[in-house]
Amino acid sequence: MDASDLGWWGVPLAILGGAIRVGTPLLWVSMGEAVTEKAGRINLGLEGTLLMGAMAAYAVAYASGNPWLAVLAAAGVGLALGVLHGVLCSLPRVNDTAMGIALMLAGSGLAFWLGKPLIQPSAPDLPSIALGSFTEQPAVRAALDINPLFVIGTVLAFAVHWALGHSRFGLRLRVVGDSENAARALGLSPSAYRVAATAFGGACAGVGGASLSLVYPGAWSEALSSGQGVMAVALVIFARWDARRCIAAGLLFGGASAISPALQALGYSQGYYLFGALPYVLTLVLLVGLGKPGPSQGAPGELSLNR
Amino acid sequence: MSSAAPAVGLQAAGPGAPGTAAWLRAQLAAAALAAAPAGVALVITVLLFSAAVAAAGFDALEVWGLILSGGFGDAFAWQNTLQRAAPLMLTGLAVALPAQAGRVIIGAEGALVLGGLAAAALGNVLATASPALAWPAMALAGALAGGLWIAIAGLLRDKREVNETISSLLLSFIAIALFNQCVETVLRDPASLNKASTKPLPDALMLPAMPGLDVHWGLGVGVAVALLAWGVLRFTPLGLALKVAGGNPRAALGVGLPVSALTVGACAAGGACAGLAGAVEVAAVHGAANASLIAGYGYSGILIAFAARFSPAGVVPVAILVGGIAASGSLLQRRLGLPDAAVTVLLGFAFVALIGCETLRGRSFWKRKA
Numbered sequence: 001m002d003a004s005d006l007g008w009w010g011v012p013l014a015i016l017g018g019a020i021r022v023g024t025p026l027l028w029v030s031m032g033e034a035v036t037e038k039a040g041r042i043n044l045g046l047e048g049t050l051l052m053g054a055m056a057a058y059a060v061a062y063a064s065g066n067p068w069l070a071v072l073a074a075a076g077v078g079l080a081l082g083v084l085h086g087v088l089c090s091l092p093r094v095n096d097t098a099m100g101i102a103l104m105l106a107g108s109g110l111a112f113w114l115g116k117p118l119i120q121p122s123a124p125d126l127p128s129i130a131l132g133s134f135t136e137q138p139a140v141r142a143a144l145d146i147n148p149l150f151v152i153g154t155v156l157a158f159a160v161h162w163a164l165g166h167s168r169f170g171l172r173l174r175v176v177g178d179s180e181n182a183a184r185a186l187g188l189s190p191s192a193y194r195v196a197a198t199a200f201g202g203a204c205a206g207v208g209g210a211s212l213s214l215v216y217p218g219a220w221s222e223a224l225s226s227g228q229g230v231m232a233v234a235l236v237i238f239a240r241w242d243a244r245r246c247i248a249a250g251l252l253f254g255g256a257s258a259i260s261p262a263l264q265a266l267g268y269s270q271g272y273y274l275f276g277a278l279p280y281v282l283t284l285v286l287l288v289g290l291g292k293p294g295p296s297q298g299a300p301g302e303l304s305l306n307r
Numbered sequence: 308m309s310s311a312a313p314a315v316g317l318q319a320a321g322p323g324a325p326g327t328a329a330w331l332r333a334q335l336a337a338a339a340l341a342a343a344p345a346g347v348a349l350v351i352t353v354l355l356f357s358a359a360v361a362a363a364g365f366d367a368l369e370v371w372g373l374i375l376s377g378g379f380g381d382a383f384a385w386q387n388t389l390q391r392a393a394p395l396m397l398t399g400l401a402v403a404l405p406a407q408a409g410r411v412i413i414g415a416e417g418a419l420v421l422g423g424l425a426a427a428a429l430g431n432v433l434a435t436a437s438p439a440l441a442w443p444a445m446a447l448a449g450a451l452a453g454g455l456w457i458a459i460a461g462l463l464r465d466k467r468e469v470n471e472t473i474s475s476l477l478l479s480f481i482a483i484a485l486f487n488q489c490v491e492t493v494l495r496d497p498a499s500l501n502k503a504s505t506k507p508l509p510d511a512l513m514l515p516a517m518p519g520l521d522v523h524w525g526l527g528v529g530v531a532v533a534l535l536a537w538g539v540l541r542f543t544p545l546g547l548a549l550k551v552a553g554g555n556p557r558a559a560l561g562v563g564l565p566v567s568a569l570t571v572g573a574c575a576a577g578g579a580c581a582g583l584a585g586a587v588e589v590a591a592v593h594g595a596a597n598a599s600l601i602a603g604y605g606y607s608g609i610l611i612a613f614a615a616r617f618s619p620a621g622v623v624p625v626a627i628l629v630g631g632i633a634a635s636g637s638l639l640q641r642r643l644g645l646p647d648a649a650v651t652v653l654l655g656f657a658f659v660a661l662i663g664c665e666t667l668r669g670r671s672f673w674k675r676k677a
Binding site: 044048088091092093094095098101103105106107108109112113116226227230231234272273280281287288 | 411463467472480487488491609648652654659663665666
């Protein structure tokens, strides 16, 4: 038996595999952004951070041959960009939405510039965890090749959820995000917590970028990210600022993105572009269906998005 | 981008009666005050980009010289610059007009491609009609397509409180998918083999150059629309109502203004400008709707509107400046081998510096002498 014998059964299988592959960057970016927004800031520039992370990871993997070092480098680049956004937005009268748009432009431009020499060479990818080794079915094996960043991201999402609800730092961060006045009354510095939260969000987005360039599609190109950074910001609303739900959100939207290539692999290429737009349509429909989330749904009170 | 300043500067009230020396001094101080943050941002941008260029192993002075000569050096450079500035003015307005009503729209790229597609499709239907009929119809089709598209974002914000910044960008990706689907299938010209494209417009329907200039009429359209928007905002009750609705929606509702209609209308007007930009690009530059239309003009428009501090008149000079920088990109690539992304980096740095320097606005130490 070979892959083609699976026929239409290959579609749900490919979607499952695709959900994890495509969903991993979305999981990472939205999880980081959830923390940033919990502190009362919104960073729309994660699209730029994602691309910078992807470029840096590919460059380091190519130069050093060690993909794990590359993931660290991507996180570091993301962290630096997050600190930049956090610090600049701590200045009075600097708008976080506008700064995010500006950093989106600057980050993607810089990534394309520095990434020019990386389009040709091939760098080592992250090794995957082969859960499908029990079967000879190549399609099943491909779907069950779980990438390690998805596993780490899932674990981290639960850890982040726990930390926001139980650790001293997490609780204080939420106070800062819900009421700046309450935070000041407690003697906390809102700016410091927000810079830290934005830095964490940036580092996560950097790792998300590494997942793009080292796992799937697994190479550096200028068409690598098509708005995943922005989609992830919308997904945070869908996930109700809950890091655990970011896993589900990432998988759902990863699956939606995988439909189009899965159908094309079967030779069904009509409406290719329309199917490709499915994740954006789905995001929009969910945003419309959910309406404006209130504080009882986890929406941070200081977030400019909600005021 | 010092050209952004006068839009707000001269409105500040100063001491003394109009015309006196004290009044003039106060006006100048106010203008300088408004220009100061933009000036600082310009200096920061120049320093940052010079450092980046030097780090990449290029001569910063040579790069700046090429940017100046490639964008504004001679008649040919100016022609190239103004050609690019025409759609940029319109995409700048696409961000600036909704901003008047307090809406941050960043999806002009999608409205532009849909506008271009609508104009190209209609242009082929009207292929034998006279240009006097076809051009207004194509412009209207483009404006309508773009306007309706961005109106969705305005409506979603109004009815369901969906953040318009995010929704407009998602809509932009959806629009580009729709555009690609149409160009690849139903509207595809069978003769376009390698690069899918709609049927080319007949030569009679291509926009000619403006008299005395080697630049197509799109520039005239851009300037005219910008001035019209400026006039409406500055001198009509509608403009005042829009500003009140954007500045303080509750007060606007209190005095009986139709806030929903005004804000959604502002979004639609912005989208219409972007759609018109697409129509102009098709009728003046590309001659058909294809992937060349997706050139990032919509994203540059965001920067232009912010730099002009959302003044419709201010959009014109800033668009020319950005158009010039973009036009110099090919010269930089040819002469020095600098990647085309370097221009995006320069614009990105300028944008970051500009937003960051907002913190200098209204600071007391600027006012000491006034």
